[in-house]
Amino acid sequence: MAIYLDHAATTPMVDAAIAAMTAQMAQLGNPSSLHAPGRASRKAIEQARESLALHIGCVPSEIIFTASGTEANNTALKGLYWKGKSVGRNVIVISAIEHHAILDPAQWLAEHEGAEIVSIGVTSNGVLDFSQLEQLLKDRADEIAVISVMHSNNETGALQPITEIVALASAHSIPVHSDAVQSFKKVPLSFSTLGLTALSLSAHKIGGPLGIGILVLKRGLEIPALLHGGGQEREIRSGTLNAPAIVGCAAAADGDYPGEHVREMRNLLAQGIVHVIPDAYINGASETLPGIVNATFPGTESDTLLLLLDAQGIAASTGSACSAGVQRPSHVLLAMGHSDKSARSSLRFSLGSTTSTSDVTSVLNALPGVIERARAANLR
Amino acid sequence: MRLIAAMSGGVDSAVAAARAVEAGHEVIGVHLALSSNPQKYRSGARGCCTVEDSHDARRAADVVGIPFYIWDMAEEFHEGVVENFLSEYAAGRTPNPCLRCNEKIKFAAVLDRARAMGFDGVVTGHYATTKDGPMGKTLHRAIDNSKDQSYVLSVLTVEQIQGAIFPLGDTEKVDIRKEAAARGLSVANKPDSHDICFVPSGDNAGWLHDRLGSEVGPIVDQEGTIIGKHKGAYTYTIGQRKGLGLTVPTPDGSPRFVLKTQPKTNTVVVGAREDLAITKMYGENPVWCGPAVTSTPTQGFVQIRAHGQPLPCTYFYDGEKLIAHLESELLGLATGQAMVIYDDDRVVGSATVCETQA
Numbered sequence: 001m002a003i004y005l006d007h008a009a010t011t012p013m014v015d016a017a018i019a020a021m022t023a024q025m026a027q028l029g030n031p032s033s034l035h036a037p038g039r040a041s042r043k044a045i046e047q048a049r050e051s052l053a054l055h056i057g058c059v060p061s062e063i064i065f066t067a068s069g070t071e072a073n074n075t076a077l078k079g080l081y082w083k084g085k086s087v088g089r090n091v092i093v094i095s096a097i098e099h100h101a102i103l104d105p106a107q108w109l110a111e112h113e114g115a116e117i118v119s120i121g122v123t124s125n126g127v128l129d130f131s132q133l134e135q136l137l138k139d140r141a142d143e144i145a146v147i148s149v150m151h152s153n154n155e156t157g158a159l160q161p162i163t164e165i166v167a168l169a170s171a172h173s174i175p176v177h178s179d180a181v182q183s184f185k186k187v188p189l190s191f192s193t194l195g196l197t198a199l200s201l202s203a204h205k206i207g208g209p210l211g212i213g214i215l216v217l218k219r220g221l222e223i224p225a226l227l228h229g230g231g232q233e234r235e236i237r238s239g240t241l242n243a244p245a246i247v248g249c250a251a252a253a254d255g256d257y258p259g260e261h262v263r264e265m266r267n268l269l270a271q272g273i274v275h276v277i278p279d280a281y282i283n284g285a286s287e288t289l290p291g292i293v294n295a296t297f298p299g300t301e302s303d304t305l306l307l308l309l310d311a312q313g314i315a316a317s318t319g320s321a322c323s324a325g326v327q328r329p330s331h332v333l334l335a336m337g338h339s340d341k342s343a344r345s346s347l348r349f350s351l352g353s354t355t356s357t358s359d360v361t362s363v364l365n366a367l368p369g370v371i372e373r374a375r376a377a378n379l380r
Numbered sequence: 381m382r383l384i385a386a387m388s389g390g391v392d393s394a395v396a397a398a399r400a401v402e403a404g405h406e407v408i409g410v411h412l413a414l415s416s417n418p419q420k421y422r423s424g425a426r427g428c429c430t431v432e433d434s435h436d437a438r439r440a441a442d443v444v445g446i447p448f449y450i451w452d453m454a455e456e457f458h459e460g461v462v463e464n465f466l467s468e469y470a471a472g473r474t475p476n477p478c479l480r481c482n483e484k485i486k487f488a489a490v491l492d493r494a495r496a497m498g499f500d501g502v503v504t505g506h507y508a509t510t511k512d513g514p515m516g517k518t519l520h521r522a523i524d525n526s527k528d529q530s531y532v533l534s535v536l537t538v539e540q541i542q543g544a545i546f547p548l549g550d551t552e553k554v555d556i557r558k559e560a561a562a563r564g565l566s567v568a569n570k571p572d573s574h575d576i577c578f579v580p581s582g583d584n585a586g587w588l589h590d591r592l593g594s595e596v597g598p599i600v601d602q603e604g605t606i607i608g609k610h611k612g613a614y615t616y617t618i619g620q621r622k623g624l625g626l627t628v629p630t631p632d633g634s635p636r637f638v639l640k641t642q643p644k645t646n647t648v649v650v651g652a653r654e655d656l657a658i659t660k661m662y663g664e665n666p667v668w669c670g671p672a673v674t675s676t677p678t679q680g681f682v683q684i685r686a687h688g689q690p691l692p693c694t695y696f697y698d699g700e701k702l703i704a705h706l707e708s709e710l711l712g713l714a715t716g717q718a719m720v721i722y723d724d725d726r727v728v729g730s731a732t733v734c735e736t737q738a
């Protein structure tokens with residue numbers, strides 16, 4: 001039986017989401033149409049929006065549906081940057097461990113729109129070095145257009161000090177965006193409590209469908225749009241709303257994430273790894289998502305490990321792959337002080353609601369043989 | 381057997397992988413990423429280094445129904461093949477990078493890694509065959525003479541040949557394309573790659589110019605008299621007649637040919653056609669694809685180009701160099717090329733030409 005330990009990449013859709021989505025697919029009507037079928041679609045979307053708002057801790061009108069977490073990140077970062085730039089602020093502050101869906105738009109803004117990127121480093125545990133940010137704000141607060149720091153990291157699971165960041169930034173009226181794609185439903189998360197300006201979410205990480213994301217954007221705030229057209233979502237995001245995916249997303253958010261169980265499985269795996277492979281070590285902070293174990297296996301190469309694990313029916317992953325599929329050393333691990341080599345010797349196992357004790361045991365049984373082979377194959 | 385299929389994204393390696401699966405082996409497809417920046421070496425649709433090629437390879441693996449991975453061999457490729465190519469040219473020799481790639485990458489880095497991971501061998505789409513006989517597993521020419529690639533495989537040791545599987549050697553290329561189409565492989569009509577995969581648009585001279593510079597130097601005759609100027613000695617090939625730009629005619633009006641290039645002095649030496657003729661060649665760094673060649677002169681054939689003619693010769697090994705005496709004269713042989721010895725259709729071994737004699 002296949003063992004799926006890549007829930008952070010995407011996790012199985014929950015039955016309720018499949019049912020809600022399937023039913024909605026049979027419903028005729030463009031949600032922007034004024035007639036009865038249109039109103040029916042619109043109603044389903046607005047119910048989903050209201051229900052999602054309760055889970056997110058925001059008001060319904062703060063929810064902007066997008067086609068992915070990536071789009072939510074792009075819309076927030078570019079929009080808030082352009083807004084800041086219009087009043088003479090051109091610095092974008094991000095953390096060194098952001099997902100590519102923040103890193104790359106930031107890079108693009110630097111190359112094409114005159115932005116200056118300041119990347120804040122992390123500690124060896126993968127947590128934002130808060131003192132760096134404090135110092136930066138002391139020196140250059142009035143140049144900063146936006147601060148974007150992820151709520152939790154997708155490779156190590158390390159939770160980031162968002163509350164503290166918002167407190168610091170609000171003293172200077174700097175908007176803060178947070179990519180919470182990995183955190184939603186896994187750890188407590190409330191848009192209003194955090195006091196954020198913007199937040200990004202993605203349905204397929206919580207048991208909803210692929211291709212639907214959410215940008216939560218503070219009420220009343222207007223930012224320039226990326227997609228222009230029908231103006232469906234507050235004029236900030238145009239495009240006919242994807243009603244089936246939206247109701248599927250809401251249904252998934254209604255479900256309960258078995259956080260305690262997942263954390264128990266995670267601890268079992270993390271402790272087991274260092275037990276069966278004595279020189280392996282776990283990367284990351286003490287405060288983490290329940291389901292992520294990032295481990296370094298010295299003397300191996302991650303792509304070899306993935307092939308050997310896959311051959312045994314075990315699906316894990318590494319950091320980022322480039323468009324041609326070549327493994328690159330993870331920028332997250334590098335930022336935590338890893339060498340190129342140790343970063344390339346690391347794997348991410350991400351667990352979810354379906355992960356069982358027997359899954360963990362199977363992985364721990366397979367690991368010694370896999371690591372031995374991978375070490376033999378590491379000829380560099 | 382458990383096998384790694386090296387899949388370039390072309391039609392040959394796709395069919396080779398499919399045949400290996402059909403033969404009952406457990407196969408995993410691997411595409412070798414040979415450039416750390418996939419668009420760097422080449423931007424056309426063909427070759428071995430583009431994103432499109434890795435996509436084609438992946439789709440072929442899907443159709444064949446095997447797992448697929450990309451292995452990053454960019455560093456090994458750069459060091460073992462690209463840098464070697466440049467330094468050979470810079471030293472006035474004419475290298476064959478496909479041969480180096482087989483020697484250093486496909487049947488070394490990849491095969492070694494595959495074996496360490498518990499695989500038994502590597503499947504490729506090369507046109508060549510192997511036979512099991514009294515000498516063990518030996519390397520032979522393909523049935524399709526026009527496609528035969530045994531020349532570029534002549535750097536494989538006995539040990540490497542053990543782990544090499546060439547499922548296409550018994551078939552004509554046209555039939556491979558038909559088979560690919562019948563198997564539903566979308567690469568069935570993808571054009572072959574002919575050029576050097578890391579040189580964009582086949583502009584070898586331009587590519588070398590960019591990297592080695594183009595320092596003007598003298599063209600001299602065999603007496604050392606300067607009779608012209610050249611732009612970078614390495615862009616000239618032995619036996620070249622056109623494009624020398626010489627204005628001083630020979631006394632009898634006969635044409636001049638490039639006899640050799642001397643990179644140390646950045647000099648190109650020219651002379652008459654008959655001065656190109658050689659009958660003896662010496663090769664260094666020999667590799668034996670079967671039993672080692674001895675000091676006993678033996679009748680056979682030597683081939684000096686990938687798709688060249690096999691030339692009748694007597695060959696032997698003096699303990700240091702592989703030596704071939706040709707039965708008839710050969711015009712123009714550059715050092716750096718591989719001399720590959722054949723016993724009928726069996727590849728005996730090869731060496732890098734380091735010296736020639738009339």
Ligand SMILES: Cc1ncc(COP(=O)(O)O)c(C=O)c1O
Pocket residue numbers: 008009067068069070071073099101150152153154179181182202203211212213
């Ligand atoms: C932290 C983080 N941000 C953004 C994304 C992108 O989300 P999506 O897949 O919806 O584009 C992901 C998912 O890979 C992620 O893990």
